[in-house]
Amino acid sequence: DAKTTQPPSMDCAEGRAANLPCNHSTISGNEYVYWYRQIHSQGPQYIIHGLKNNETNEMASLIITEDRKSSTLILPHATLRDTAVYYCIVRVFYGAGSYQLTFGKGTKLSVIP
């Protein structure tokens, strides 16, 4: 089971910042938080990941609370092409040094003109 909770859907006006929240209250101290997105009918696409510090790349920013129980993905200037399902993921340890990414239901972000 996914270890994260996200709102099922959100709307954002084109050109505005999209802030997508995620709760991961059971995250362990050394686990990363990952964000992926899936644009309709395409393969999931990696966006960003973080451990404790806030992270930024060319796609997005990731803000992680100090207690690490929640995070927010920020798309600074949303475009219509950002309409997608966004997944917040915490890895699940599978054993023998391997992990798996378990996808939950995600948040369907609709960017509106």
Add this chain to the structure above:
Amino acid sequence: DTAVSQTPKYLVTQMGNDKSIKCEQNLGHDTMYWYKQDSKKFLKIMFSYNNKELIINETVPNRFSPKSPDKAHLNLHINSLELGDSAVYFCASSQDSGGSGANVLTFGAGSRLTVL
């Protein structure tokens, strides 16, 4: 230039048939995965291979048999296809299985299987 490529993109077949989906990655990654996305859009891991060795096998029926001839390829063979096998199957790869820290997956475009 495609990093993770899957073939075929679409596959329509009859119940009871046997079919294969092929996956290749040119990223030099050690670990490859198969995920299944059903009609409800849930994305579930099926298998993971690290350097040709099976490391994850998630309660998948024996009719599904992954084969990894080398670490750049992970093929999925399905015997005796059933209606419930209809789904989009995604192949993915990562640098390693995650033991070194973060494991970022690169996904293929998906293979849509329809069983009639």
